[in-house]
Amino acid sequence: MDLRVTKREFLKLAGIGGVVCASALRGRMLGTAAAATTDDFTFVQLSDTHWGFNGPLANPDAQGTLKKAVAAVNSLAETPDFVVFTGDLTHTTDDPKVRRDRMSEFRDIVGALKVKTIRFMPGEHDAALDEGEAYQEFFGKPYYTFDHKGLHFIVLDNVSDPRAIVGETQLTWLAADLKQLGTEQPIVVLTHRPLFDLYPQWDWATKNAEAVMALLMPHEYVTVFYGHIHQEHHRMTGHIAHHAAKSLIFPLPPPGSQPKRAPIPWDATQPYRGLGFRGIAARPAQEKFDLTEYPVVKG
Numbered sequence: 001m002d003l004r005v006t007k008r009e010f011l012k013l014a015g016i017g018g019v020v021c022a023s024a025l026r027g028r029m030l031g032t033a034a035a036a037t038t039d040d041f042t043f044v045q046l047s048d049t050h051w052g053f054n055g056p057l058a059n060p061d062a063q064g065t066l067k068k069a070v071a072a073v074n075s076l077a078e079t080p081d082f083v084v085f086t087g088d089l090t091h092t093t094d095d096p097k098v099r100r101d102r103m104s105e106f107r108d109i110v111g112a113l114k115v116k117t118i119r120f121m122p123g124e125h126d127a128a129l130d131e132g133e134a135y136q137e138f139f140g141k142p143y144y145t146f147d148h149k150g151l152h153f154i155v156l157d158n159v160s161d162p163r164a165i166v167g168e169t170q171l172t173w174l175a176a177d178l179k180q181l182g183t184e185q186p187i188v189v190l191t192h193r194p195l196f197d198l199y200p201q202w203d204w205a206t207k208n209a210e211a212v213m214a215l216l217m218p219h220e221y222v223t224v225f226y227g228h229i230h231q232e233h234h235r236m237t238g239h240i241a242h243h244a245a246k247s248l249i250f251p252l253p254p255p256g257s258q259p260k261r262a263p264i265p266w267d268a269t270q271p272y273r274g275l276g277f278r279g280i281a282a283r284p285a286q287e288k289f290d291l292t293e294y295p296v297v298k299g
Helices: 032-037 065-074 096-110 133-139 168-179 209-216
Strands: 011-015 018-023 041-046 082-086 118-121 144-148 151-155 187-190 222-226 233-237 240-244 276-283 288-295
Touching (some): 065 096, 082 222
Parallel strands (some): 041 082, 082 118, 151 187, 187 222
Antiparallel strands (some): 011 018, 018 288, 041 276, 233 240, 276 288
16 A cells, blocks of 8 residues: 655555554654654554444454454553553443443453553544543543653544534634644644544544644644544645554445445454554654554454
8 A cells, every 4th residue: 555645755664563654754743852852652542442332244253352452452562651542432322321331341451451551532432422421431531632752642522522523612722732832842633533524424524623723734743643434544634644543343444435334344264354553653863653553463
């Protein structure tokens, strides 16, 4: 797959355990000041675990895949500084008790990760039916910021509002946060839905993404990591790179490739095909991120 998408290069390299992509090369991600003062570090992105899903045609190991992913992360040669789940931790349900049971079970399973810090954000399956009420009981605020070794991370919630938007309160909060930052401050945005119109017909969009991007555009070094579409995908909006992660429950087809959005059926000859997680290494001295795509189970 060719990952060259505009002027910025995405280099596909052979890597142990997966495919490695060098993203945001030469001053387009980590500013000169940050590159001079920040140590390398790694973190892991997992997405769309959909704990509670039951669909044998899509994944007959729905009760086991998340545990296998936890074991795969724990077996990495380098322990990540933190792990982030980019939404749809659980599968949707109309029953508030079942929703909370699933969140409790999910939290217990991922508690086996051998990292000091695990960060979460909701997906629409977790939050859209009750505007994030149950999610916040278990995982806290649906949007927040944190800083790590010179990078500013912004977790955005574009799912708790059933209209699939980032609400005005959150936009005001985002504007105030960005106002405190210099335009050369490296920023990583973590969210669930894409912040561009990938394929609105399949709900692969944030309806007011333009408002979010307008706030981010003045900042020179921004990268977005998201989930929701259950496949690896790379896109540029001007100088801002967007990277979607694979799912840990079932893959979905490329946008618009078939009439309806539906899980790709399980292939018994290639089990766990299309499922995976991502390792992200910040290399400030080289002014880049290395993105490594790992399978849940090595073939």
